[in-house]
Amino acid sequence: MIKITDLHAEIDGKEILKGLSLEVKAGEVHAIMGPNGAGKSTLANVLSGNEAYEVTKGEVLFEGKDLLDLSVEDRAKEGLFLGFQYPVEIPGVSMINFLKIAHAEHRKYRGLEPLSASEFLKLLKEKKALVEIDSKLTNRSVNEGFSGGEKKKNEIFQMAMLDPKLAILDETDSGLDIDALRIVAGGVNKLRRKDNATIIITHYQRLLEHIVPDFVHVLADGKIVKSGPKELALELEEKGYDWLTR
Amino acid sequence: MTQLAANSQEYYDLFREVKSLIDENSSNKLNQYREEAIEKFKSLGGFPTTKVEDYKYTNIDSIFGYDYGIDLKNLSSKLPFKNECDIPVKDAYTLYLRNGYFIPNEDLTELEKKGIIVCTLQEASLKHEDLFTKYYNKKAGESDHSIVALNTAFAEDGLFIFVPEKTELDKPIQLLNFLHATSDLLINARHLFIVESQAKVQFLDCTHALDCRKFLTNTVVELFAEKNAKAEYYNLQNQFDKSTILLNLFVGQKRDSEVITTILSLHAEKIRNNVAVDLEDENCDNHTYGLYLAGAKEHVDNFTAINHIAPHCNSWEHFKGILNGKATTAFCGRIHVYKDAQKTEAYQTNNNLVLSNNAKANTKPQLIIEADDVSCSHGATVGQLDEEAIYYLQTRGIPYNEAYRLMMTAFMNEVTEKIQIPELKERIEKLITNKMLGKITYCEACNNKCVDQ
Ligand SMILES: Nc1ncnc2c1ncn2[C@@H]1O[C@H](COP(=O)(O)OP(=O)(O)OP(=O)(O)O)[C@@H](O)[C@H]1O
Numbered sequence: 001m002i003k004i005t006d007l008h009a010e011i012d013g014k015e016i017l018k019g020l021s022l023e024v025k026a027g028e029v030h031a032i033m034g035p036n037g038a039g040k041s042t043l044a045n046v047l048s049g050n051e052a053y054e055v056t057k058g059e060v061l062f063e064g065k066d067l068l069d070l071s072v073e074d075r076a077k078e079g080l081f082l083g084f085q086y087p088v089e090i091p092g093v094s095m096i097n098f099l100k101i102a103h104a105e106h107r108k109y110r111g112l113e114p115l116s117a118s119e120f121l122k123l124l125k126e127k128k129a130l131v132e133i134d135s136k137l138t139n140r141s142v143n144e145g146f147s148g149g150e151k152k153k154n155e156i157f158q159m160a161m162l163d164p165k166l167a168i169l170d171e172t173d174s175g176l177d178i179d180a181l182r183i184v185a186g187g188v189n190k191l192r193r194k195d196n197a198t199i200i201i202t203h204y205q206r207l208l209e210h211i212v213p214d215f216v217h218v219l220a221d222g223k224i225v226k227s228g229p230k231e232l233a234l235e236l237e238e239k240g241y242d243w244l245t246r
Numbered sequence: 247m248t249q250l251a252a253n254s255q256e257y258y259d260l261f262r263e264v265k266s267l268i269d270e271n272s273s274n275k276l277n278q279y280r281e282e283a284i285e286k287f288k289s290l291g292g293f294p295t296t297k298v299e300d301y302k303y304t305n306i307d308s309i310f311g312y313d314y315g316i317d318l319k320n321l322s323s324k325l326p327f328k329n330e331c332d333i334p335v336k337d338a339y340t341l342y343l344r345n346g347y348f349i350p351n352e353d354l355t356e357l358e359k360k361g362i363i364v365c366t367l368q369e370a371s372l373k374h375e376d377l378f379t380k381y382y383n384k385k386a387g388e389s390d391h392s393i394v395a396l397n398t399a400f401a402e403d404g405l406f407i408f409v410p411e412k413t414e415l416d417k418p419i420q421l422l423n424f425l426h427a428t429s430d431l432l433i434n435a436r437h438l439f440i441v442e443s444q445a446k447v448q449f450l451d452c453t454h455a456l457d458c459r460k461f462l463t464n465t466v467v468e469l470f471a472e473k474n475a476k477a478e479y480y481n482l483q484n485q486f487d488k489s490t491i492l493l494n495l496f497v498g499q500k501r502d503s504e505v506i507t508t509i510l511s512l513h514a515e516k517i518r519n520n521v522a523v524d525l526e527d528e529n530c531d532n533h534t535y536g537l538y539l540a541g542a543k544e545h546v547d548n549f550t551a552i553n554h555i556a557p558h559c560n561s562w563e564h565f566k567g568i569l570n571g572k573a574t575t576a577f578c579g580r581i582h583v584y585k586d587a588q589k590t591e592a593y594q595t596n597n598n599l600v601l602s603n604n605a606k607a608n609t610k611p612q613l614i615i616e617a618d619d620v621s622c623s624h625g626a627t628v629g630q631l632d633e634e635a636i637y638y639l640q641t642r643g644i645p646y647n648e649a650y651r652l653m654m655t656a657f658m659n660e661v662t663e664k665i666q667i668p669e670l671k672e673r674i675e676k677l678i679t680n681k682m683l684g685k686i687t688y689c690e691a692c693n694n695k696c697v698d699q
């Protein structure tokens with residue numbers, strides 16, 4: 001699915017990713033943990049093409065294609081999805097309109113006509129049920145005035161609508177109450193298939209009880225410093241990161 | 247009295263020179279206002295320069311320093327075009343004007359059947375003398391903007407619309423004013439709209455420049471909403487690079503009336519709008535909106551005064567602008583709550599989105615509050631495009647241009663959503679997009695082949 005090799009990236013001249021390598025295969029779920037400021041969100045943003053970051057070295061192959069060569073929107077349409085740690089509020093842009101346009105763009109990329117209004121509404125309803133998101137939210141402007149938890153739910157809702165091959169969920173669990181966590185995790189699990197993959201960035205092993213990862217990685221100081229099975233998460237919870245970064 | 251500066255003196259002298267000609271072309275009744283007006287123009291000091299606080303950002307004196315011709319007699323009553331011009335709203339009562347002079351057409355009979363009076367100001371001054379005397383120049387005459395006095399002195403004719411009591415119009419009344427001239431021209435257009443009690447009407451006022459001439463339009467519109475009347479007035483300012491638009495809009499509201507005015511400034515070299523609203527009786531609602539898109543070296547200046555004279559009135563004012571290139575804009579919003587105007591609610595917002603480092607938005611609220619039990623608020627923002635939001639949209643597969651367009655439309659939404667004529671709203675949104683994408687915005691179907699320089 002995705003193969004990252006020796007990735008170096010900087011922002012405002014400051015190197016954040018310092019030779020990161022990671023491979024995720026179809027059907028897998030990978031968890032990335034690591035201390036604050038380690039570069040987890042940076043990795044997510046570099047992969048989705050945020051221009052604030054400059055890649056100085058390394059290669060990323062996404063389904064065999066050179067990912068770094070693609071525009072932000074084309075990466076999305078190739079099947080990459082980023083669930084934001086801090087979803088952006090966009091006053092004046094309605095959720096429905098936004099999703100309609102995004103969905104149509106994805107279809108256009110695959111040479112398909114946009115869905116008819118009724119087909120689209122059907123899809124919307126189905127996916128809304130999946131993440132148990134309130135119609136009150138989808139009738140508003142994108143993320144505007146949403147609570148922290150609602151924003152995160154909305155990310156999963158968008159993911160469900162766009163059906164990506166690879167979803168990178170950046171701290172989608174933080175700010176969620178217990179029920180919301182269960183719903184969000186349930187949504188992710190329901191969307192899990194043999195031909196897609198998920199990278200979960202999280203600080204809490206709690207989420208990983210709901211979404212069981214195949215691998216757990218520790219990202220510290222811009223590199224993956226340790227990888228292991230799901231049990232690694234438990235160990236990290238107990239011991240922290242010090243023993244790995246010393 | 248001090249001497250007038252050169253440009254002002256020139257117009258003062260011009261008036262003296264051509265007064266008999268103007269009088270000949272106009273009606274006795276209209277002529278009665280001229281003398282006082284030109285003296286007022288003089289006593290106000292003529293054209294303001296930027297030294298005058300209220301004109302700090304727009305130099306009217308230098309605008310009039312250019313050698314425009316004036317259209318003293320509307321000789322041809324024929325329209326200089328085929329009717330396939332870019333009409334913003336298809337389903338409307340369309341009235342045609344040329345250089346501000348009204349040219350009667352068939353749509354008139356339909357309106358007349360409903361009891362609505364639509365005629366030239368001259369005709370109104372003769373046939374509907376009472377109405378004319380009651381309303382003409384009632385608000386404009388009080389104004390201390392000298393260009394308004396100049397208009398009163400020079401205007402020979404214009405459009406008069408009277409909507410009688412309890413008359414509700416099913417479609418908007420659309421004015422299509424075509425600027426047509428073989429030389430650069432100053433036009434003093436003058437309109438008077440009276441909406442009687444419990445009547446309901448929408449006006450859409452559009453001006454198109456048909457020739458590649460420099461046009462300076464100095465328009466005065468007086469709009470009166472009587473008891474419980476509901477009136478909407480939209481002014482679409484979408485001309486071209488050589489146009490200078492001066493709009494002086496006066497609104498007078500009586501008890502329980504509701505007025506919405508929206509000025510849509512899309513394209514001209516320079517625009518100055520003076521809006522003055524008098525809430526004279528209790529329980530009036532007023533909405534004063536504006537939207538401006540200024541690119542290249544365009545200049546848009548909105549100067550508004552909402553006067554809460556009576557208690558229990560509400561006003562909402564919202565102006566939004568997008569600036570690009572080397573554009574300059576100004577917004578000055580004055581809310582005056584008079585001593586007796588208790589329980590006033592007045593809100594004002596001005597938001598600017600500045601896309602270029604070389605563009606500059608000026609904004610100034612001005613609250614004069616003499617009553618104590620009032621609720622007033624004002625807020626102004628000057629911000630840049632939210633690149634984070636564009637990135638967010640892109641990560642969902644939406645291309646940059648489309649994301650940009652969405653953001654622009656979203657920014658304008660708070661004003662465009664208030665447009666109650668769906669066709670106009672749709673068209674405005676399209677014009678905004680076109681302009682943002684650097685395409686022409688003015689009438690494509692008209693034979694305007696002017697290319698912006
Ligand atoms: N514009 C910037 N200029 C300089 N440094 C920056 C800039 N933006 C981010 N950084 C730094 O990059 C580093 C990595 O940030 P990043 O957001 O990737 O961390 P993270 O691993 O996601 O942390 P957290 O767990 O707190 O979300 C941090 O030290 C941050 O301060």
Ligand SMILES: [Mg+2]
Nearest residue numbers: 040041042085
């Ligand atoms: Mg982070």
